[in-house]
Amino acid sequence: MISEDRVLLDDLRAALGTERARAEPLELTLYGRDAGVEMGEAAVVCFPATAEHVADAVRIAARHDRPFVARGSGTGLAGGATPVGRPVVIVTTHLNRVLEIDAAQRVAWVEPGVLNLDLSREVRHLGLHYAPDPSSQQACTIGGNVATNAGGPHCLAYGVTAAHVLAIDVVLADGSIARLGGIEPDQPGYDLRGCFVGSEGTMGIATRIAVRLTPNPPTVRTLLLDFMSIEDAGATVSGVIAAGIVPAALEMMDAAITRAVEDFVGAGYPRDAAAVLLVELDGLEDGVAAQVEAVRSVALEHNARTVRVAADEAERALLWKGRKSAFGAIARIAPDYYLHDAVVPRTRLVEVLRKVYAIAAEQRLTMMNVFHAGDGNLHPLIVFDSREPGIWKRVHEAGDAILRACVDAGGVLSGEHGIGLEKRDSMPLVFEPQDLDAQARLRDAFDPSGRANPEKILPQGSRCGELVSVPEGAWI
Amino acid sequence: MDLTLAAEAAVAASVGRADVVVPVGSGTHTEVGGPAPTGTEVRAPSGIITYDPAELTVTVGAGTTVGELAEVLAAKGQECALDPRDPRATIGGTLACGLSGSRRLRYGPLRDRVLEVRFANAAGDLVRGGGPTVKNVTGYDMPRLLVGSFGTLGVLTRVILRCQPKAIHAFWGSTDQHPDSVRARCFRPSSVLWDGARSSVLLEGHPKDVDVQARAANLEPLDAPPVLPGGPHRGRASVLPNQTEALGTAFAALEGVRWVAESGVGTIHVACDDERDLRVAREATEASGGWLLREAGAPGLDGFGIALPNAALMARVKAAFDPTGKLAPGRLPFSVALREAASS
Numbered sequence: 165m166i167s168e169d170r171v172l173l174d175d176l177r178a179a180l181g182t183e184r185a186r187a188e189p190l191e192l193t194l195y196g197r198d199a200g201v202e203m204g205e206a207a208v209v210c211f212p213a214t215a216e217h218v219a220d221a222v223r224i225a226a227r228h229d230r231p232f233v234a235r236g237s238g239t240g241l242a243g244g245a246t247p248v249g250r251p252v253v254i255v256t257t258h259l260n261r262v263l264e265i266d267a268a269q270r271v272a273w274v275e276p277g278v279l280n281l282d283l284s285r286e287v288r289h290l291g292l293h294y295a296p297d298p299s300s301q302q303a304c305t306i307g308g309n310v311a312t313n314a315g316g317p318h319c320l321a322y323g324v325t326a327a328h329v330l331a332i333d334v335v336l337a338d339g340s341i342a343r344l345g346g347i348e349p350d351q352p353g354y355d356l357r358g359c360f361v362g363s364e365g366t367m368g369i370a371t372r373i374a375v376r377l378t379p380n381p382p383t384v385r386t387l388l389l390d391f392m393s394i395e396d397a398g399a400t401v402s403g404v405i406a407a408g409i410v411p412a413a414l415e416m417m418d419a420a421i422t423r424a425v426e427d428f429v430g431a432g433y434p435r436d437a438a439a440v441l442l443v444e445l446d447g448l449e450d451g452v453a454a455q456v457e458a459v460r461s462v463a464l465e466h467n468a469r470t471v472r473v474a475a476d477e478a479e480r481a482l483l484w485k486g487r488k489s490a491f492g493a494i495a496r497i498a499p500d501y502y503l504h505d506a507v508v509p510r511t512r513l514v515e516v517l518r519k520v521y522a523i524a525a526e527q528r529l530t531m532m533n534v535f536h537a538g539d540g541n542l543h544p545l546i547v548f549d550s551r552e553p554g555i556w557k558r559v560h561e562a563g564d565a566i567l568r569a570c571v572d573a574g575g576v577l578s579g580e581h582g583i584g585l586e587k588r589d590s591m592p593l594v595f596e597p598q599d600l601d602a603q604a605r606l607r608d609a610f611d612p613s614g615r616a617n618p619e620k621i622l623p624q625g626s627r628c629g630e631l632v633s634v635p636e637g638a639w640i
Numbered sequence: 641m642d643l644t645l646a647a648e649a650a651v652a653a654s655v656g657r658a659d660v661v662v663p664v665g666s667g668t669h670t671e672v673g674g675p676a677p678t679g680t681e682v683r684a685p686s687g688i689i690t691y692d693p694a695e696l697t698v699t700v701g702a703g704t705t706v707g708e709l710a711e712v713l714a715a716k717g718q719e720c721a722l723d724p725r726d727p728r729a730t731i732g733g734t735l736a737c738g739l740s741g742s743r744r745l746r747y748g749p750l751r752d753r754v755l756e757v758r759f760a761n762a763a764g765d766l767v768r769g770g771g772p773t774v775k776n777v778t779g780y781d782m783p784r785l786l787v788g789s790f791g792t793l794g795v796l797t798r799v800i801l802r803c804q805p806k807a808i809h810a811f812w813g814s815t816d817q818h819p820d821s822v823r824a825r826c827f828r829p830s831s832v833l834w835d836g837a838r839s840s841v842l843l844e845g846h847p848k849d850v851d852v853q854a855r856a857a858n859l860e861p862l863d864a865p866p867v868l869p870g871g872p873h874r875g876r877a878s879v880l881p882n883q884t885e886a887l888g889t890a891f892a893a894l895e896g897v898r899w900v901a902e903s904g905v906g907t908i909h910v911a912c913d914d915e916r917d918l919r920v921a922r923e924a925t926e927a928s929g930g931w932l933l934r935e936a937g938a939p940g941l942d943g944f945g946i947a948l949p950n951a952a953l954m955a956r957v958k959a960a961f962d963p964t965g966k967l968a969p970g971r972l973p974f975s976v977a978l979r980e981a982a983s984s
Contacts, residue, residue, distance in 0.1 A: 268820075269881045313777045324775060326784065327752050342950050348930055349740065349749070349906045350878040352673075353948040353972060354793075354957055358751060358784025362777050382827055402694045408717055408805035410696070448827055448853070451846030507773040511694050539775040576771040576778040583778060594778060598765045603780045605960035610953065621779060 169207045169250075172228045176210050176252070179220040184258075185210040195235065195253045200243035201502070202585050206233075207250040213258045215333065215341075215371035222369065223339035225252045231615045232337075234365040236277060236305030240312060241503055242584030244364040248619040254369060256307050262286050263372065270377040271330060271347055276307025276370045280314075283375070292377040295322040298580065299488060307370050313362030315580030317413040317487070318444075320538040322378060324580065326361040333372035334360060337611035347374060359606060364582050365617035367610035381446035384412070385456050386480040388472040389441040389463045390434045394418060396466045397439035398514035401537045403462040404443070405510065409455050413444040414538030415487055418517075421494070421532040421545070428493035431486035434470070441537065442487050490534045494547050498530065502546040502559050504566055508575035510540040519569040520544050527558040527565075541579035542570065567593065583621045591623050600626035644701050647685035648758065648766055648797040654682050655795055656764015661967050663791040665733030666705060668726045671936045672737045673790055674943035674971045682760070684732045684797045688712050696774065696803045697755060702732030702796040709801075718803045721747040725868060732796040738788025739876065739935070742868070743842065745904050746830040751787040753801050759786060759794030762962040772800050785957075790971035793961040807844035812866070813859025814840045819885065819903035825857040832903040833866055834885070836892040839903065840866040869898035871911035873918045873937035879930030881906040887928045897921045906930070915940055948973065 165173075169187060176185035187208045195209045207230065212218045225232040231251035238245055247253050259275035262283060266272070267290045274283060280301040284293040297316035298304055304314070310332065315324045322328075331345040345357030360367050391397040397416055404411065417425065419438050426433040433440055441463075445455045460471045474480035494501055508516045517533060524531035524546070535543040544566055548555050567577060567590055577587045577594055591600060604626040608614070655661050660679025670676050684702035688709065691698045693716040700709060707727035713719050723741020724734045740750040756770035769782020786793060810830075815822060819834040822841055826832075831842040841859055843850045854861075879887050881904055888901040888908060896917035901908040908925075912918045915938045922932040922945050931946045948954060951973075958965075958974035965978030 266882075313781070315775060315777075319775065323748065323752060324777075326781065327748055336953070342953060344950065346949075347880050347906075348878045349744070349881075349902075350738070350876070350933070351949060352931065352933065352944040352946065353788075353950070353954045355738075355751060355784045355788055356950055356953060356957075358781050358787075359957075361784075362781050379827065405696060406694045408808070410805060448845060448849035450848035450852075454846055507771075507775050509692075509695050509773060511692065536775070540773055541775050574772060576773050576776045578777050579773070579775040580777060587778075591779060594771065596768065598761070599768045600779075602761065602767045602769065602782065602961070606780050606782070606785065606957065609956040609960040612956070 168228070172224070172230065172252070173208050175224045175228070176208055176221060179224060180210055180212060180217050184212065184217065195255065196247060198235070198238040198240040198243060198245040200241050200246065200584065200586055202243040202246050204246040204248050205250055206247040206253040209253045209255060211255050211258050215335070218254060218369055218371050219335045219339055219341060221252060221254050222335050222337065225615065226337070226339055226613065231618045233617050234307070234311065234369040236308030237279070237303050239300040239304040240308060240582065240584065241505070242578065242582045242586040244312060244582050244584035244617070244620055246585055248585070256305060256369070259371065265290070267292065269347065270379070271374055272377055273372055273374050274306050276305060276310070276373060278306050280304050280306060280309060287377055291380050293380055294375060295319070295328055295378045296325045299491070306373055306375065310361055310370055310373055311364050312580065312582040315536070315541065317415055317536060320414055320536065321410050321412045326358060328376045329357065329361050329373060330376055331374040332357055332360055332370045334368040334370050336368040337613050337616040359610070362582070364584060364620050366607055366620055368616055383449045383452045384444065384446045384480070385452055386474040386483050387443040387456065387459060388433070388483055389443065389468045390437045390470045391439045391468055392437070394439045394517055395514050396468070397441055398517070400441060400463050400466045400468065401513065402511050403466060404459055405538070407458050407462055409458060411443050411538060412446040413442065414536070415442040416440070416533070416535055416537035417442070417487070417490070418533040421490055421534045424493040424497060424532065425486045425490055428496060429486050429489050431482045433486055437469070442483060487534070494532065494545065498547045498549050500548050500550045502548070502563065504542070504544045504563055505578050505581040506542050506567055506570035506575055507579040508540045508542060508570050508573045510537065512573045513537060513540060513542070516542065516569055516573050516575070520566055523562050523565045523569065527562040529558060529562055536579070539579070540575070585620060588619070588621060589623045597628060601628040644685050644687060644689050644798065647701070648760070651682050651684060651795060651797050652760035652764050652766045654680065655760040655762070658682070659966060660969060661795065663732070663736065663795045663968060665703060665730030666728045668724070668729040669733045669737045671934065672739065673933060674973060677968065677970045682795055684730070684795065686730070689798065693718060697772065697800055698803055699798065699800045700731055702799055703730050705730055706734060713803055714806065717806050719806045720753055720801045720803045722750065722753060731799060731801070735787050735799065736789060736791045736796060742833065742902055743830045744907070745832060745902060746828050751784050754783040754787055754799055755802055756800035757783045757786050757796055758798040759796050761794045762964070762967055766797065767794065774802060791968035792958060792972045792974065793967065795967070809847040809850050810842065810844045811850045811854060812840060812842055812862040813854050814838050814862050815858050815860065817858065822857050823904050826853045834888060834901045834903050835899070836888055866900065868900055868909045869911035871898065871913050873912045873915050874935040875910045875918050875921060875932045875938070876935050877908040877910060877921070877925040877930055877932045879906050879908070879925065879928055883928050883930065884908065887925060887930065890924045890928065891921060894920055894924065
């Protein structure tokens with residue numbers, strides 16, 4: 165162990181307790197990456213139990229002039245929690261208390277390590293839930309959701325994390341503490357809370373979060389629509405929206421993933437379909453009934469083979485189990501997968517999907533698609549065996565080509581996973597230099613030291629006038 | 641050629657050259673917050689640039705009025721819940737002042753409507769933030785930063801907004817029941833306004849559902865939507881949602897203070913004929929832990945009444961975007977120090 169790391173570790177142990185700061189090789193490896201593919205290197209990993217511990221850890225990192233990286237459950241797929249520059253990794257999973265539930269105001273105060281699904285379970289008896297529901301909701305933390313502005317199937321109607329976070333207590337990079345936003349409807353001045361959500365740990369660490377709780381809808385209907393072509397499924401997606409319906413969720417699964425899921429779960433999905441749509445409608449009884457009929461007729465107009473409406477809660481749960489088991493299902497096909505995340509205008513979904521298939525064919529890769537069709541959020545899933553020589557190169561090339569296809573269709577780089585390390589260097593595909601400069605200025609205003617999760621989101625050279633590199637042989 | 645883009649570039653050039661920049665729209669929000677400065681007036685271009693109903697998004701010049709946008713969207717059965725008091729307001733002005741409309745209870749705050757912004761920065765460049773799709777986490781959330789920034793970080797020239805299908809039926813009804821009990825009996829009402837005596841409720845949805853809800857809450861139909869209080873001196877109180885009724889009751893005891901509260905939200909709209917009464921209403925608001933924004937008139941009142949939270953951090957954000965304090969100085973209290981430093 166390097167002696168500076170030893171002193172850093174000792175200082176953290178003195179402040180947090182011996183067991184709360186660790187640097188054994190096993191931990192450093194375990195916390196060296198998130199669920200993305202890039203490996204980093206942590207100097208020390210610490211496990212604060214209180215907001216004060218977090219502030220202590222950040223201040224100690226500052227004193228040692230070290231970066232720090234916040235980490236929840238590590239389910240992020242873009243390398244946002246991957247340690248770069250031998251930082252102090254601050255793990256929030258011990259900060260896992262639901263602090264306060266205010267059913268009358270429909271607000272919950274939680275610590276950042278509370279698991280997404282645990283919060284909804286905790287408020288179920290009140291007829292409430294926490295609306296953002298990423299597929300990893302059993303494992304991911306609310307703090308991580310705030311960092312990535314996480315989405316989920318039900319964000320189509322209810323909005324992503326940013327629309328559900330009211331206030332955040334944060335430790336800024338200099339160790340100072342601030343409350344951003346509030347429970348009152350308005351605060352004077354700039355929306356710092358809005359800036360912080362989705363900033364992937366580059367503006368500080370959340371220690372307490374106030375989220376909006378949503379009343380459970382009295383009526384919920386879930387439909388499974390089955391098509392012989394993805395064109396028909398895509399046209400149905402646009403047709404539903406054009407009919408003036410914004411479903412609570414509108415998910416698409418292509419032929420390959422539908423078969424894989426059916427073999428795994430047995431939810432009654434048609435194994436021979438080219439695509440299925442899972443549509444959820446919620447609200448009050450008559451409105452939902454009318455929408456079910458409207459969706460049915462749009463689907464039949466576009467050659468749906470069958471329209472199955474879940475008869476009861478058990479059938480509805482089974483249909484959703486199919487959708488949410490997609491990643492378990494693919495593990496039976498190949499040991500590794502690479503999950504992409506990009507958004508296109510929903511009217512161009514099918515055209516982009518066709519390109520995605522062509523890219524997969526060109527790179528000789530197995531590709532499956534299960535995604536949030538209603539908001540145009542594609543999730544191409546490349547399934548492979550990393551032991552195959554040269555496979556990573558093809559996987560990465562396919563990923564880059566997919567991103568370009570999405571951007572060319574008027575899309576963006578990420579709908580809900582974030583930029584992190586994975587897509588940082590693709591940012592110039594969608595932003596001009598002056599756009600990146602403005603983002604860099606905002607980031608620097610929050611953290612002039614640049615120690616909060618460095619090297620994430622913004623590529624090198626984002627600041628106008630920033631010296632990127634000196635050309636070889638230059639006279640200086 | 642994109643004529644709007646050319647107009648935006650002209651706005652940006654004018655912003656870049658000016659010593660003091662005063663973004664101007666329809667003039668409906670000029671007195672909100674801090675006082676408007678005098679200087680070079682700049683106007684964002686107006687007009688609908690692209691509208692694809694199947695995407696539920698619309699791209700507009702920031703100088704477009706909310707009323708004009710509403711007409712275009714209504715022709716396709718859609719709307720954008722911006723809901724300013726005066727539909728002559730421009731979209732840019734409405735967003736820059738950040739005042740949410742009175743259907744916030746259901747549709748959320750104003751800033752949830754904005755997907756992408758383009759603005760002229762202090763140097764005279766056009767800068768884009770956010771993205772055109774309904775879902776996006778590509779980079780920092782510049783749209784939310786710009787909403788409510790009063791033009792002090794940049795001048796909005798173009799925005800992409802999220803639209804929604806217009807409800808097939810809307811019904812305003814009223815009852816003398818307490819607003820808490822009305823909200824408990826209705827599922828996601830769009831608005832519950834309370835004036836101390838009666839609750840006025842907006843229900844939107846399927847006609848049968850609306851009817852069932854209206855009966856459950858004993859609502860009597862209203863001929864017209866309730867009107868927010870008017871007068872020469874107006875303000876907007878912001879308190880914890882569970883303090884709304886208590887503060888409303890306190891206002892009811894004040895002579896000369898007319899008010900309507902948004903139950904479940906924590907916003908109370910206040911109007912007075914005498915500036916002194918608005919000052920008294922502000923004192924009552926602050927006593928209940930909230931603050932009152934000056935919306936119109938009351939030249940003797942400070943725009944916000946309280947010190948801005950996290951002022952040091954906000955000042956750093958301001959300095960990062962507008963180092964010389966030239967953008968709408970005075971609308972938010974961060975320009976003075978920058979201007980002094982720049983001129984010394």
